[in-house]
Amino acid sequence: MKRVLLLIPTTSYRTQAFLDAAQRLGVEITVASERRNVLEETNPTGLLTLNFRFPEESARAVIEFSKHQVISAVLGVDDQSVLAAVHVAEALSLPHNSVASVSAARNKYLMRELLSKADVSQPRYALFSLDDGPTPVARQVSYPCVLKPLTLAGSRGVIRASDEDEFVKAFLRIESILRLPDVASMCRGDEARYVLVEQYVPGDEVALEALLSKGELRVLTIFDKPNPLVGPFFEETIYLTPSRLPQHVQNEIASCAGRATRALGLEEGPVHAELRINDEGSWVIEIAARSIGGFCSRALRFVEDRGLGNNISLEGLILRHALGMETGVYEREPLASGVMMIPIPRGGVLNEVRGVQEAKAIPHIEDIVISAHLGENLGPLPEGGKYLGFIFSRAESPLQVEAALRDAHRRLVFVITPGERVRSNGIQVSYLHKEINYGRSNC
Numbered sequence: 009m010k011r012v013l014l015l016i017p018t019t020s021y022r023t024q025a026f027l028d029a030a031q032r033l034g035v036e037i038t039v040a041s042e043r044r045n046v047l048e049e050t051n052p053t054g055l056l057t058l059n060f061r062f063p064e065e066s067a068r069a070v071i072e073f074s075k076h077q078v079i080s081a082v083l084g085v086d087d088q089s090v091l092a093a094v095h096v097a098e099a100l101s102l103p104h105n106s107v108a109s110v111s112a113a114r115n116k117y118l119m120r121e122l123l124s125k126a127d128v129s130q131p132r133y134a135l136f137s138l139d140d141g142p143t144p145v146a147r148q149v150s151y152p153c154v155l156k157p158l159t160l161a162g163s164r165g166v167i168r169a170s171d172e173d174e175f176v177k178a179f180l181r182i183e184s185i186l187r188l189p190d191v192a193s194m195c196r197g198d199e200a201r202y203v204l205v206e207q208y209v210p211g212d213e214v215a216l217e218a219l220l221s222k223g224e225l226r227v228l229t230i231f232d233k234p235n236p237l238v239g240p241f242f243e244e245t246i247y248l249t250p251s252r253l254p255q256h257v258q259n260e261i262a263s264c265a266g267r268a269t270r271a272l273g274l275e276e277g278p279v280h281a282e283l284r285i286n287d288e289g290s291w292v293i294e295i296a297a298r299s300i301g302g303f304c305s306r307a308l309r310f311v312e313d314r315g316l317g318n319n320i321s322l323e324g325l326i327l328r329h330a331l332g333m334e335t336g337v338y339e340r341e342p343l344a345s346g347v348m349m350i351p352i353p354r355g356g357v358l359n360e361v362r363g364v365q366e367a368k369a370i371p372h373i374e375d376i377v378i379s380a381h382l383g384e385n386l387g388p389l390p391e392g393g394k395y396l397g398f399i400f401s402r403a404e405s406p407l408q409v410e411a412a413l414r415d416a417h418r419r420l421v422f423v424i425t426p427g428e429r430v431r432s433n434g435i436q437v438s439y440l441h442k443e444i445n446y447g448r449s450n451c
Contacts, residue, residue: 009036010080011077011079012038014083015083015090015092015093016041016089017041017086018041021303022305022323025306025321027039028323029320029321033324037054039056040056041055041056041058042058056070058092060092061193063095070099081103081331084298091110094107104277112272113295114296116157116204117202120204126267128264128292129289132207134148134149136203142179142180153168153205153208154205157185159199160191160194161301165186166241167241167390168242182203183203209286211291215230216230216282219277219325220276220278220279221329225265226335226336228322228325229340230262232253246347246410246413247307247347249406252406257290264283264289264290265292268292279299280296302349302379305322305323306398309341310322310325311339313339344406346406346409346410347399347413356426357385358423359382360421361382364376364420367416367420370416372411373400373412374400374401376399380397399416
Protein backbone atom coordinates (compact mmCIF):
# COMPACT_ATOMS: atom_id res chain seq x y z
CA MET A 9 0.00 0.00 0.00
CA LYS A 10 1.31 3.46 -0.92
CA ARG A 11 2.23 5.86 1.89
CA VAL A 12 2.11 9.67 1.85
CA LEU A 13 4.12 11.77 4.29
CA LEU A 14 1.97 14.75 5.30
CA LEU A 15 3.82 17.69 6.85
CA ILE A 16 1.19 19.62 8.78
CA PRO A 17 1.34 21.85 11.89
CA THR A 18 -0.48 20.66 14.99
CA THR A 19 -2.67 23.79 14.81
CA SER A 20 -3.97 22.99 11.32
CA TYR A 21 -7.66 22.33 10.77
CA ARG A 22 -7.02 20.03 7.79
CA THR A 23 -5.46 16.87 9.22
CA GLN A 24 -8.74 14.96 9.37
CA ALA A 25 -9.69 16.01 5.82
CA PHE A 26 -6.47 14.49 4.48
CA LEU A 27 -6.89 11.35 6.60
CA ASP A 28 -10.44 10.89 5.32
CA ALA A 29 -9.32 11.43 1.72
CA ALA A 30 -6.48 8.93 2.13
CA GLN A 31 -8.86 6.31 3.53
CA ARG A 32 -11.14 6.70 0.49
CA LEU A 33 -8.14 6.30 -1.82
CA GLY A 34 -6.80 3.31 0.07
CA VAL A 35 -3.43 4.87 0.92
CA GLU A 36 -1.56 5.17 4.21
CA ILE A 37 -0.70 8.53 5.78
CA THR A 38 2.17 9.40 8.08
CA VAL A 39 1.42 12.72 9.80
CA ALA A 40 4.56 14.74 10.53
CA SER A 41 4.09 17.70 12.89
CA GLU A 42 6.37 20.07 14.77
CA ARG A 43 5.21 18.86 18.21
CA ARG A 44 5.58 15.33 19.47
CA ASN A 45 2.28 13.44 19.71
CA VAL A 46 1.76 11.42 22.88
CA LEU A 47 0.64 8.48 20.70
CA GLU A 48 3.79 8.48 18.56
CA GLU A 49 5.39 5.55 20.39
CA THR A 50 2.27 3.40 19.91
CA ASN A 51 1.87 4.44 16.26
CA PRO A 52 5.42 4.82 14.93
CA THR A 53 4.44 4.47 11.27
CA GLY A 54 1.58 6.97 11.46
CA LEU A 55 3.15 9.80 13.46
CA LEU A 56 6.47 11.62 13.17
CA THR A 57 7.94 14.73 14.75
CA LEU A 58 9.85 17.16 12.50
CA ASN A 59 11.19 20.67 13.10
CA PHE A 60 9.85 22.59 10.09
CA ARG A 61 12.13 25.54 10.90
CA PHE A 62 15.14 23.41 9.95
CA PRO A 63 14.32 21.75 6.59
CA GLU A 64 17.66 19.97 6.19
CA GLU A 65 17.27 18.43 9.65
CA SER A 66 13.75 17.33 8.71
CA ALA A 67 15.06 15.68 5.54
CA ARG A 68 17.67 13.70 7.48
CA ALA A 69 15.04 12.50 9.96
CA VAL A 70 12.76 11.31 7.14
CA ILE A 71 15.61 9.49 5.42
CA GLU A 72 16.02 7.44 8.61
CA PHE A 73 12.26 6.88 8.80
CA SER A 74 12.12 5.77 5.15
CA LYS A 75 14.57 2.95 5.83
CA HIS A 76 11.65 1.14 7.50
CA GLN A 77 8.66 2.65 5.66
CA VAL A 78 8.63 3.36 1.93
CA ILE A 79 7.26 6.84 1.21
CA SER A 80 5.57 7.38 -2.15
CA ALA A 81 4.85 11.12 -1.89
CA VAL A 82 5.48 14.12 0.36
CA LEU A 83 3.03 16.97 0.96
CA GLY A 84 3.50 20.24 2.80
CA VAL A 85 0.12 21.68 3.70
CA ASP A 86 0.79 25.31 4.67
CA ASP A 87 3.42 28.04 4.63
CA GLN A 88 5.15 26.63 7.70
CA SER A 89 5.71 23.18 6.18
CA VAL A 90 6.03 23.54 2.39
CA LEU A 91 9.74 24.38 2.45
CA ALA A 92 10.56 21.42 4.68
CA ALA A 93 8.45 19.24 2.38
CA VAL A 94 10.48 20.05 -0.74
CA HIS A 95 13.73 19.36 1.12
CA VAL A 96 12.33 15.98 2.17
CA ALA A 97 11.06 15.17 -1.33
CA GLU A 98 14.41 16.12 -2.81
CA ALA A 99 16.22 13.83 -0.37
CA LEU A 100 13.89 10.98 -1.31
CA SER A 101 14.12 11.70 -5.07
CA LEU A 102 10.36 12.22 -5.31
CA PRO A 103 8.64 14.74 -7.62
CA HIS A 104 8.82 18.19 -6.08
CA ASN A 105 9.21 21.89 -6.65
CA SER A 106 12.67 23.36 -6.35
CA VAL A 107 13.76 24.79 -3.01
CA ALA A 108 14.35 28.14 -4.73
CA SER A 109 10.83 28.32 -6.18
CA VAL A 110 9.10 27.50 -2.89
CA SER A 111 11.36 29.91 -1.03
CA ALA A 112 10.33 32.63 -3.47
CA ALA A 113 6.64 31.82 -3.03
CA ARG A 114 7.03 32.12 0.76
CA ASN A 115 8.96 35.41 0.67
CA LYS A 116 6.95 38.31 -0.76
CA TYR A 117 10.02 40.29 -1.80
CA LEU A 118 11.69 37.36 -3.60
CA MET A 119 8.38 36.72 -5.34
CA ARG A 120 8.16 40.34 -6.50
CA GLU A 121 11.73 40.23 -7.82
CA LEU A 122 11.11 37.15 -9.94
CA LEU A 123 7.76 38.42 -11.23
CA SER A 124 9.43 41.69 -12.18
CA LYS A 125 12.12 39.90 -14.20
CA ALA A 126 9.40 38.00 -16.06
CA ASP A 127 7.35 41.18 -16.66
CA VAL A 128 4.29 39.79 -14.87
CA SER A 129 1.72 42.44 -13.94
CA GLN A 130 2.09 43.34 -10.27
CA PRO A 131 2.21 46.40 -7.97
CA ARG A 132 5.29 48.60 -7.82
CA TYR A 133 7.26 47.71 -4.71
CA ALA A 134 10.24 48.59 -2.52
CA LEU A 135 11.95 46.88 0.41
CA PHE A 136 12.87 48.75 3.60
CA SER A 137 14.65 47.74 6.77
CA LEU A 138 13.07 48.40 10.15
CA ASP A 139 16.37 50.08 10.99
CA ASP A 140 15.63 52.76 8.36
CA GLY A 141 12.98 54.21 10.66
CA PRO A 142 9.40 55.00 9.62
CA THR A 143 9.61 58.77 9.10
CA PRO A 144 12.45 58.81 6.50
CA VAL A 145 10.84 55.91 4.62
CA ALA A 146 7.40 57.57 4.68
CA ARG A 147 8.87 60.46 2.66
CA GLN A 148 10.16 58.12 -0.07
CA VAL A 149 6.99 56.27 -1.06
CA SER A 150 3.90 57.11 -3.10
CA TYR A 151 0.37 56.94 -1.68
CA PRO A 152 -1.81 55.03 -1.20
CA CYS A 153 0.45 52.08 -0.47
CA VAL A 154 0.34 48.77 1.39
CA LEU A 155 2.90 47.67 3.98
CA LYS A 156 3.56 43.94 4.49
CA PRO A 157 5.80 41.61 6.50
CA LEU A 158 7.77 39.33 4.20
CA THR A 159 6.41 35.93 5.15
CA LEU A 160 3.16 36.05 7.15
CA ALA A 161 -0.02 34.66 5.58
CA GLY A 162 -3.73 35.38 5.83
CA SER A 163 -3.32 39.18 5.56
CA ARG A 164 -1.64 39.24 8.96
CA GLY A 165 0.34 42.45 9.35
CA VAL A 166 -0.88 43.85 6.02
CA ILE A 167 -1.85 47.54 6.39
CA ARG A 168 -2.82 50.25 3.90
CA ALA A 169 -1.49 53.79 4.37
CA SER A 170 -2.92 56.85 2.60
CA ASP A 171 -0.41 59.44 3.83
CA GLU A 172 2.83 59.84 5.79
CA ASP A 173 1.13 59.85 9.19
CA GLU A 174 -0.69 56.58 8.47
CA PHE A 175 2.53 55.12 7.08
CA VAL A 176 4.48 55.82 10.28
CA LYS A 177 1.76 54.23 12.42
CA ALA A 178 1.56 51.18 10.13
CA PHE A 179 5.35 50.77 10.06
CA LEU A 180 5.58 50.82 13.86
CA ARG A 181 2.63 48.45 14.16
CA ILE A 182 4.24 45.90 11.85
CA GLU A 183 7.48 46.19 13.82
CA SER A 184 5.49 45.32 16.96
CA ILE A 185 3.74 42.41 15.21
CA LEU A 186 7.06 40.93 14.14
CA ARG A 187 8.05 40.81 17.82
CA LEU A 188 5.00 38.79 18.90
CA PRO A 189 6.20 35.41 20.21
CA ASP A 190 4.30 33.26 17.70
CA VAL A 191 5.44 35.46 14.80
CA ALA A 192 9.05 35.53 15.98
CA SER A 193 9.04 31.73 15.99
CA MET A 194 8.14 31.73 12.27
CA CYS A 195 10.11 34.74 10.98
CA ARG A 196 13.88 34.45 11.14
CA GLY A 197 16.75 36.69 10.09
CA ASP A 198 15.86 39.18 7.37
CA GLU A 199 12.25 37.99 7.43
CA ALA A 200 11.89 39.74 10.79
CA ARG A 201 13.84 42.88 9.90
CA TYR A 202 12.28 44.09 6.64
CA VAL A 203 8.98 45.53 5.47
CA LEU A 204 7.73 45.35 1.88
CA VAL A 205 5.92 48.46 0.62
CA GLU A 206 3.69 48.06 -2.43
CA GLN A 207 1.54 50.25 -4.60
CA TYR A 208 -2.12 49.90 -3.62
CA VAL A 209 -3.97 48.30 -6.53
CA PRO A 210 -7.70 49.16 -6.68
CA GLY A 211 -10.25 46.73 -8.06
CA ASP A 212 -11.97 43.45 -7.32
CA GLU A 213 -10.00 40.64 -5.75
CA VAL A 214 -10.21 36.95 -6.61
CA ALA A 215 -8.55 33.77 -5.41
CA LEU A 216 -7.46 31.02 -7.78
CA GLU A 217 -7.03 27.38 -6.82
CA ALA A 218 -4.98 25.23 -9.17
CA LEU A 219 -2.74 22.19 -9.61
CA LEU A 220 0.61 22.20 -11.38
CA SER A 221 1.82 19.20 -13.35
CA LYS A 222 5.28 19.50 -14.92
CA GLY A 223 4.82 23.27 -15.01
CA GLU A 224 1.36 23.25 -16.61
CA LEU A 225 -1.27 25.05 -14.55
CA ARG A 226 -4.70 23.47 -14.32
CA VAL A 227 -7.24 25.85 -12.77
CA LEU A 228 -9.59 24.08 -10.36
CA THR A 229 -11.70 27.12 -9.59
CA ILE A 230 -11.72 30.91 -9.28
CA PHE A 231 -13.31 32.39 -6.16
CA ASP A 232 -14.94 35.81 -6.19
CA LYS A 233 -14.55 37.92 -3.06
CA PRO A 234 -17.71 40.06 -2.99
CA ASN A 235 -16.75 42.14 0.05
CA PRO A 236 -14.54 45.11 -0.89
CA LEU A 237 -10.96 44.76 0.34
CA VAL A 238 -9.86 48.39 0.51
CA GLY A 239 -8.09 48.53 3.89
CA PRO A 240 -6.73 49.70 6.19
CA PHE A 241 -6.66 45.95 6.92
CA PHE A 242 -7.49 43.22 4.43
CA GLU A 243 -9.55 40.68 6.33
CA GLU A 244 -11.06 38.16 3.95
CA THR A 245 -14.60 37.00 4.57
CA ILE A 246 -16.69 35.53 1.71
CA TYR A 247 -15.39 33.29 -1.09
CA LEU A 248 -17.83 32.34 -3.88
CA THR A 249 -17.49 29.96 -6.80
CA PRO A 250 -18.04 29.73 -9.72
CA SER A 251 -16.84 33.22 -10.47
CA ARG A 252 -19.38 35.65 -11.89
CA LEU A 253 -16.71 37.46 -13.90
CA PRO A 254 -16.94 37.29 -17.72
CA GLN A 255 -15.20 34.27 -19.21
CA HIS A 256 -12.57 36.36 -21.00
CA VAL A 257 -11.64 37.94 -17.65
CA GLN A 258 -11.39 34.52 -16.03
CA ASN A 259 -9.16 33.38 -18.89
CA GLU A 260 -6.87 36.37 -18.32
CA ILE A 261 -6.73 35.59 -14.58
CA ALA A 262 -5.68 32.01 -15.35
CA SER A 263 -3.12 33.18 -17.90
CA CYS A 264 -1.65 35.71 -15.48
CA ALA A 265 -1.41 33.09 -12.72
CA GLY A 266 0.28 30.69 -15.13
CA ARG A 267 2.89 33.29 -16.07
CA ALA A 268 3.49 33.95 -12.38
CA THR A 269 4.05 30.30 -11.46
CA ARG A 270 6.47 29.91 -14.37
CA ALA A 271 8.33 33.05 -13.26
CA LEU A 272 8.78 31.56 -9.78
CA GLY A 273 9.83 28.20 -11.21
CA LEU A 274 6.99 26.23 -9.60
CA GLU A 275 6.25 22.97 -11.40
CA GLU A 276 4.34 20.52 -9.18
CA GLY A 277 1.45 20.47 -6.75
CA PRO A 278 -1.23 22.83 -5.46
CA VAL A 279 -1.21 26.59 -5.99
CA HIS A 280 -3.27 29.25 -4.24
CA ALA A 281 -3.10 32.69 -5.88
CA GLU A 282 -4.57 36.10 -5.04
CA LEU A 283 -5.10 38.61 -7.86
CA ARG A 284 -6.69 42.04 -8.31
CA ILE A 285 -8.78 42.84 -11.37
CA ASN A 286 -9.38 46.31 -12.79
CA ASP A 287 -9.64 48.10 -16.14
CA GLU A 288 -5.89 47.64 -16.68
CA GLY A 289 -6.08 43.85 -16.37
CA SER A 290 -5.01 41.26 -13.78
CA TRP A 291 -2.43 42.00 -11.08
CA VAL A 292 -0.69 39.33 -9.03
CA ILE A 293 -0.94 40.02 -5.31
CA GLU A 294 0.42 36.70 -4.03
CA ILE A 295 1.27 33.19 -5.21
CA ALA A 296 1.51 30.37 -2.66
CA ALA A 297 2.87 26.88 -3.30
CA ARG A 298 0.06 25.28 -1.30
CA SER A 299 -3.70 24.90 -1.38
CA ILE A 300 -6.31 27.11 0.28
CA GLY A 301 -6.04 27.20 4.08
CA GLY A 302 -8.21 26.55 7.10
CA PHE A 303 -11.55 24.81 6.65
CA CYS A 304 -12.10 26.69 3.37
CA SER A 305 -11.38 23.60 1.25
CA ARG A 306 -14.79 22.27 2.31
CA ALA A 307 -16.27 24.76 -0.15
CA LEU A 308 -14.80 22.69 -2.99
CA ARG A 309 -16.05 19.34 -4.22
CA PHE A 310 -15.13 17.58 -7.46
CA VAL A 311 -17.06 15.02 -9.51
CA GLU A 312 -16.09 12.62 -12.26
CA ASP A 313 -16.93 13.94 -15.71
CA ARG A 314 -18.12 10.48 -16.77
CA GLY A 315 -21.23 11.00 -14.65
CA LEU A 316 -20.55 8.05 -12.33
CA GLY A 317 -21.71 10.02 -9.31
CA ASN A 318 -18.40 9.74 -7.44
CA ASN A 319 -17.12 12.89 -5.77
CA ILE A 320 -13.82 13.81 -4.20
CA SER A 321 -12.56 16.54 -1.89
CA LEU A 322 -9.76 18.98 -2.67
CA GLU A 323 -7.54 16.98 -0.33
CA GLY A 324 -8.37 13.83 -2.28
CA LEU A 325 -7.47 15.53 -5.54
CA ILE A 326 -4.16 16.75 -4.09
CA LEU A 327 -3.32 13.26 -2.84
CA ARG A 328 -4.13 11.71 -6.22
CA HIS A 329 -1.86 14.22 -7.93
CA ALA A 330 0.98 13.65 -5.48
CA LEU A 331 0.78 9.89 -6.07
CA GLY A 332 0.71 10.24 -9.86
CA MET A 333 -2.92 9.14 -10.11
CA GLU A 334 -5.39 10.51 -12.66
CA THR A 335 -6.93 13.88 -11.72
CA GLY A 336 -8.09 15.16 -15.10
CA VAL A 337 -11.38 13.25 -14.97
CA TYR A 338 -12.52 15.37 -12.03
CA GLU A 339 -14.21 18.75 -12.43
CA ARG A 340 -15.71 21.12 -9.88
CA GLU A 341 -19.29 20.17 -9.00
CA PRO A 342 -22.19 21.85 -10.89
CA LEU A 343 -23.60 23.58 -7.80
CA ALA A 344 -22.40 26.98 -6.67
CA SER A 345 -20.67 27.00 -3.30
CA GLY A 346 -19.05 29.36 -0.88
CA VAL A 347 -17.51 29.88 2.52
CA MET A 348 -17.55 32.78 4.92
CA MET A 349 -14.55 33.13 7.22
CA ILE A 350 -15.93 34.80 10.33
CA PRO A 351 -13.43 37.48 11.34
CA ILE A 352 -12.66 38.74 14.84
CA PRO A 353 -13.75 42.39 15.12
CA ARG A 354 -12.02 43.19 18.41
CA GLY A 355 -9.88 41.52 21.03
CA GLY A 356 -11.00 39.78 24.16
CA VAL A 357 -12.10 36.42 25.52
CA LEU A 358 -14.79 34.47 23.66
CA ASN A 359 -17.39 33.83 26.35
CA GLU A 360 -20.47 32.64 24.45
CA VAL A 361 -21.77 31.89 20.95
CA ARG A 362 -25.47 32.23 20.20
CA GLY A 363 -27.66 31.60 17.19
CA VAL A 364 -25.78 28.70 15.60
CA GLN A 365 -28.81 26.43 15.22
CA GLU A 366 -30.90 29.31 13.90
CA ALA A 367 -28.18 30.13 11.37
CA LYS A 368 -27.88 26.48 10.30
CA ALA A 369 -31.60 26.44 9.54
CA ILE A 370 -31.20 29.07 6.81
CA PRO A 371 -31.93 27.55 3.36
CA HIS A 372 -28.77 26.54 1.46
CA ILE A 373 -26.57 26.60 4.59
CA GLU A 374 -24.63 23.35 4.66
CA ASP A 375 -22.67 23.72 7.89
CA ILE A 376 -21.30 26.16 10.44
CA VAL A 377 -18.03 25.41 12.22
CA ILE A 378 -17.04 27.56 15.20
CA SER A 379 -13.29 26.99 15.36
CA ALA A 380 -12.54 29.41 18.20
CA HIS A 381 -12.86 27.90 21.66
CA LEU A 382 -14.86 29.30 24.54
CA GLY A 383 -12.44 30.99 26.90
CA GLU A 384 -9.91 31.62 24.13
CA ASN A 385 -8.20 35.01 24.12
CA LEU A 386 -8.63 36.35 20.60
CA GLY A 387 -7.15 39.25 18.68
CA PRO A 388 -8.27 40.70 15.32
CA LEU A 389 -6.17 41.64 12.33
CA PRO A 390 -3.59 42.91 11.77
CA GLU A 391 -2.08 41.34 14.92
CA GLY A 392 -4.27 38.24 14.97
CA GLY A 393 -4.14 35.35 12.56
CA LYS A 394 -7.35 33.41 13.22
CA TYR A 395 -11.07 33.42 12.48
CA LEU A 396 -14.00 32.75 14.80
CA GLY A 397 -15.26 30.08 12.44
CA PHE A 398 -16.56 29.20 8.99
CA ILE A 399 -20.00 29.17 7.33
CA PHE A 400 -20.59 26.93 4.29
CA SER A 401 -23.30 27.11 1.64
CA ARG A 402 -24.29 25.33 -1.59
CA ALA A 403 -27.06 26.36 -3.97
CA GLU A 404 -27.97 26.69 -7.64
CA SER A 405 -26.30 30.09 -8.04
CA PRO A 406 -23.55 32.17 -6.41
CA LEU A 407 -26.18 34.82 -5.66
CA GLN A 408 -28.14 32.34 -3.53
CA VAL A 409 -24.96 31.20 -1.81
CA GLU A 410 -23.93 34.75 -0.97
CA ALA A 411 -27.38 35.62 0.37
CA ALA A 412 -27.43 32.50 2.56
CA LEU A 413 -23.97 33.20 3.99
CA ARG A 414 -24.88 36.78 4.86
CA ASP A 415 -28.22 35.76 6.37
CA ALA A 416 -26.62 33.07 8.52
CA HIS A 417 -23.94 35.51 9.62
CA ARG A 418 -26.60 37.96 10.83
CA ARG A 419 -28.03 35.29 13.14
CA LEU A 420 -24.76 34.68 14.97
CA VAL A 421 -23.93 36.50 18.19
CA PHE A 422 -20.47 36.27 19.73
CA VAL A 423 -20.13 37.49 23.31
CA ILE A 424 -16.60 38.76 23.82
CA THR A 425 -15.70 39.75 27.38
CA PRO A 426 -12.73 41.55 28.97
CA GLY A 427 -9.36 39.97 28.39
CA GLU A 428 -5.73 40.89 28.34
CA ARG A 429 -3.03 40.31 25.82
CA VAL A 430 0.63 41.13 26.40
CA ARG A 431 2.60 42.15 23.34
CA SER A 432 6.28 41.48 23.00
CA ASN A 433 7.19 45.12 23.57
CA GLY A 434 5.82 44.83 27.10
CA ILE A 435 2.72 46.94 26.51
CA GLN A 436 -0.33 45.37 28.12
CA VAL A 437 -3.58 45.97 26.27
CA SER A 438 -6.87 45.49 28.12
CA TYR A 439 -9.98 44.82 26.03
CA LEU A 440 -13.28 46.33 27.11
CA HIS A 441 -16.40 44.21 27.50
CA LYS A 442 -18.31 43.97 24.25
CA GLU A 443 -21.24 41.83 23.19
CA ILE A 444 -21.00 41.62 19.43
CA ASN A 445 -23.73 40.57 17.05
CA TYR A 446 -21.17 39.64 14.46
CA GLY A 447 -23.61 39.54 11.59
CA ARG A 448 -24.14 43.24 11.97
CA SER A 449 -20.54 44.11 11.31
CA ASN A 450 -19.48 45.58 7.99
CA CYS A 451 -19.58 42.24 6.12
